Amino acid sequence: MSEARRKLTTIFCADVQDYSRLMGADEEGTLATLKHYRDAMARLIESHDGRIVNTWGDGLIAEFPSVVEAVRAGVDVQNELAGLNAGRPSAARMFFRIGINLGDVIAEGDDIYGDGVNIAARLQASAPAGGVIISNTVYDQVRNKVAVGFDFLGQLEVKNIEGGVPSYAVRIGAEEGRAAPMANPGFGRQAQPVQPAPATEPVRRFNRIYAVFGVSAAGLVAINLLSWEGEFWAVWPVFAMGMAAALFWIGTARVDRGFAMLALAGIAVVTINLLSWEGRFWAVWPLLGLGIAAALRWVTRGRGS
Incomplete structure (x- = not known):
C-alpha cells in the first residue's frame, strides 16, 4: 500500500x-x-x-x-x-x-x-x-x-x-x-459583482505591446541608416526583439508551448546562421537535434493512441 x-x-x-x-x-x-x-x-x-x-x-x-x-x-x-x-x-x-x-x-x-x-x-x-x-x-x-x-x-x-x-x-x-x-x-451576503471589462481589452493590450516592439525596431534601423558607417548592426537587436515578441506570443497563445519553443529555437538557429554567413550551413546539426526532440515529445505525449 x-x-x-x-x-x-x-x-x-x-x-x-x-x-x-x-x-x-x-x-x-x-x-x-x-x-x-x-x-x-x-x-x-x-x-x-x-x-x-x-x-x-x-x-x-x-x-x-x-x-x-x-x-x-x-x-x-x-x-x-x-x-x-x-x-x-x-x-x-x-x-x-x-x-x-x-x-x-x-x-x-x-x-x-x-x-x-x-x-x-x-x-x-x-x-x-x-x-x-x-x-x-x-x-x-x-x-x-x-x-x-x-x-x-x-x-x-x-x-x-x-x-x-x-x-x-x-x-x-x-x-x-x-x-x-x-x-x-x-x-453569501458578501458577494460583490464587479463591472466586466471590455472583452477586447486583452487584445488591445497585446497589440500595444507588439506596437512597442515594432516602433523600437524601426527606430533602431533608422538610427543605423542615419549614422551609416558601412555596417548594418541593427539587424542583431531587431532579431533579439523579434525573438522576445515571439516568446511573448507563445506565452499567451493557445498553442502547445513545447512544440512552439522547439520551432522558435529552430528559426533562431537558422536566422543566426544566415546573418553570420561564412559559407557553411552549420545550422543543420542543431536543427537535427531539435527535430529529434520534437519527435520524442510527440511520441511520449501519446497523441497517436
Missing part, C-alpha cells in the same frame, strides 16, 4: 451539466459524445502538463503543478468543446462545468483527497454550463498572468471551511449563447 503524503497542487474538477437528461434522451449517443469530449479534454489537460487523477460517470478530476496552466487548460477545454457543440443540435449539446482550486491535499498512490479536492468539486458544482469557476487561491496566482477577465461571485459555502471560499468566474470569450456569470446570492 502506498504511503500517504501531503502536497500542494492545483485541482481541476469537471462534470456534465444535465447529464441525466441527456442519458434519458439518448443513452448510446450521450456515452459516445462523452467519450469524444473526454478525449479532447484529456489531450488539452496533457498539453498543459496536467494529469488526470480519476474519472467516474460524467466526472473528471485532474491536477496540475502550475496554477496558470490549469486555468489555461480550463479555458482551452471550454473553447474547444464550444466548437464541438456548435455542430450539434441544441438538445444534444453537452456542456461541462469546471471548478479549479489550489490547495493542500493528501496524495496516496495516484489518488488525491482532502478539503482541497472538496473545494474544487464544490466550485465545479456551482459553475454554469460551459463555465469555469476558480477559488481565491487560484485567482491570486493568475489574475495578472492569463488573458481572461474574472467576475467576483462572493463567498462559496464549503463544508468544514469556516466563512466559505471567495470564488471567481472566469470570463471566457464573448460567451455567446450562454448567460454571463453573475453574483450568486446563494454564495
Whole structure:
C-alpha cells in the first residue's frame, strides 16, 4: 500500500451539466459524445502538463503543478468543446462545468483527497454550463498572468471551511449563447459583482505591446541608416526583439508551448546562421537535434493512441 503524503497542487474538477437528461434522451449517443469530449479534454489537460487523477460517470478530476496552466487548460477545454457543440443540435449539446482550486491535499498512490479536492468539486458544482469557476487561491496566482477577465461571485459555502471560499468566474470569450456569470446570492451576503471589462481589452493590450516592439525596431534601423558607417548592426537587436515578441506570443497563445519553443529555437538557429554567413550551413546539426526532440515529445505525449 502506498504511503500517504501531503502536497500542494492545483485541482481541476469537471462534470456534465444535465447529464441525466441527456442519458434519458439518448443513452448510446450521450456515452459516445462523452467519450469524444473526454478525449479532447484529456489531450488539452496533457498539453498543459496536467494529469488526470480519476474519472467516474460524467466526472473528471485532474491536477496540475502550475496554477496558470490549469486555468489555461480550463479555458482551452471550454473553447474547444464550444466548437464541438456548435455542430450539434441544441438538445444534444453537452456542456461541462469546471471548478479549479489550489490547495493542500493528501496524495496516496495516484489518488488525491482532502478539503482541497472538496473545494474544487464544490466550485465545479456551482459553475454554469460551459463555465469555469476558480477559488481565491487560484485567482491570486493568475489574475495578472492569463488573458481572461474574472467576475467576483462572493463567498462559496464549503463544508468544514469556516466563512466559505471567495470564488471567481472566469470570463471566457464573448460567451455567446450562454448567460454571463453573475453574483450568486446563494454564495453569501458578501458577494460583490464587479463591472466586466471590455472583452477586447486583452487584445488591445497585446497589440500595444507588439506596437512597442515594432516602433523600437524601426527606430533602431533608422538610427543605423542615419549614422551609416558601412555596417548594418541593427539587424542583431531587431532579431533579439523579434525573438522576445515571439516568446511573448507563445506565452499567451493557445498553442502547445513545447512544440512552439522547439520551432522558435529552430528559426533562431537558422536566422543566426544566415546573418553570420561564412559559407557553411552549420545550422543543420542543431536543427537535427531539435527535430529529434520534437519527435520524442510527440511520441511520449501519446497523441497517436
